[in-house]
Amino acid sequence: MAQEQLSNNAWRVPKGSNGFDALELSRGVPIEKVGDRDCLVKIEAVSLNFRDLMIAMGVYPFPMKGDVVPGSDGAGTVIAVGKKVTRFQKGDRVCTTVNQAHLAGPLTPAASLTGLGGSLDGVLRSYGVFPESGLVSVPSRLSFREASTLPCAAVTAWNAFYGLPGRAPKPGDTVLTLGSGGVSLFAIQFAAAAGATVISTTSSASKGEKLKALGSSHIIDYNKDKSWGQTARSLSAGGDGVDFIVEVGGPSTLSQSVSAIKADGIIAVAGSIGSDMSAKSDPGLLSTWTSNCVVRGIAVGSRALLEDAIRAIEAKGIHPVVDEKPFTLEQLKEAYSYMLSQRNFGKVVIDIQ
CATH class of the missing domain: 3.90.180.10 (Medium-chain alcohol dehydrogenases, catalytic domain)
Known part of the structure; x- marks a missing residue:
């Protein structure tokens, strides 16, 4: 035609x-x-x-x-x-x-x-x-x-873990994901495939069971636990804090993420779902000093990173949700x-x- x-x-x-x-x-x-x-x-x-x-x-x-x-x-x-x-x-x-x-x-x-x-x-x-x-x-x-x-969710999650040379999840690390959106679900599967322990927040027991099926080891209901950042810290190795956080909540969740992160850990900020973009409730830049962490903005990712993510999806048998x-x-x-x-x-x- x-x-x-x-x-x-x-x-x-x-x-x-x-x-x-x-x-x-x-x-x-x-x-x-x-x-x-x-x-x-x-x-x-x-x-x-x-x-x-x-x-x-x-x-x-x-x-x-x-x-x-x-x-x-x-x-x-x-x-x-x-x-x-x-x-x-x-x-x-x-x-x-x-x-x-x-x-x-x-x-x-x-x-x-x-x-x-x-x-x-x-x-x-x-x-x-x-x-x-x-x-x-x-x-x-x-x-x-x-x-x-794949174009946004998969490459964003991949970029959060593999976008910085020499800093990637490995066995013994703890990763925190937020909610059940596309980026978080890919992040769970990528982190679990790397051998890391995954902690996930969610709003219901039924969603929690689905997150466990994807690779999460610990589930925190953020509606019931208003200090879920500290809970995530307590679930990490030695209670020292989590190594990676894929942060998709923005101002409404950043303070909790800062309380959960380990010294020299990485918070990859990849969205602001459910947040008022004009809100001033998020922690200031000084929080990166007081918590001694790295906060990194993720603007999706390059074609090369997407191709890397797709190769990993094929090799690990990962299915998008x-x-x-x-x-x-x-x-x-x-x-x-x-x-x-x-x-x-x-x-x-x-x-x-």
Whole structure:
């Protein structure tokens, strides 16, 4: 079928959007021209991130284009390639990278302006044209729904552990994860695969059992234990504190994380789920001095780190965790509201029909 005959439906976030009701679904949207080094991808599944909700609510603190197609994490099939493409061919299964120009090393200012669903049109559409450098091959054993969880959650968790040379979880270490979002669930599996002991916080006994099945050794209900940071410290080797924390709660949880961390331990700050970004309740920078720890911001990760994470997922037989409630492209607003309510366990995924 010729490109102009493909039926392309796409969501957009209008300029000035301050809520999910403002999102607009357009049908029969023209598909961009495939350049010499581009791939045309039939998008099969998209997983959502808290970042997507922030963009729709008008509280995203980074630059973005007006009327943007949202979504950064898509998986699908290459259906056409430019004449100079060498990395992929028609029929290949791929997923996107979040920051299209972040290929390796630290995130540069220029690469930070190539984020799908923010600075560039994203993946909540039927078809998309992407540079071959902004795509990664996905394992054949993973479904498209599972593969769509890799671009942000998997590489963020991997970056938290392996982004600093010489500092990675090992047997005897203790890792603390927060909640049951996509980053935390990958972090549990990566840490357990490295031989570390995992402590996880959650809000219910049923979720706790699921976290144990993924590799957590200790579960703390943060609704019942208001000093869960100290509890996590007491569960660490010798009660000296945990070696790594994958911090996704932001101002609402940072004080607890600081109380749990070991001297010279690493707190990888990877999000602010459930927190007011303007809140002043988080500990100040002096806490890194008084606790003698390293606090490191994680801005997703490079294509090279994503490829490393995918190799580990293959080698260790790790399966991404997808929430059991399915959504179609037409149900995007409902999916956003569902994710905002934090009723999900694992990644919320949109099936693209």
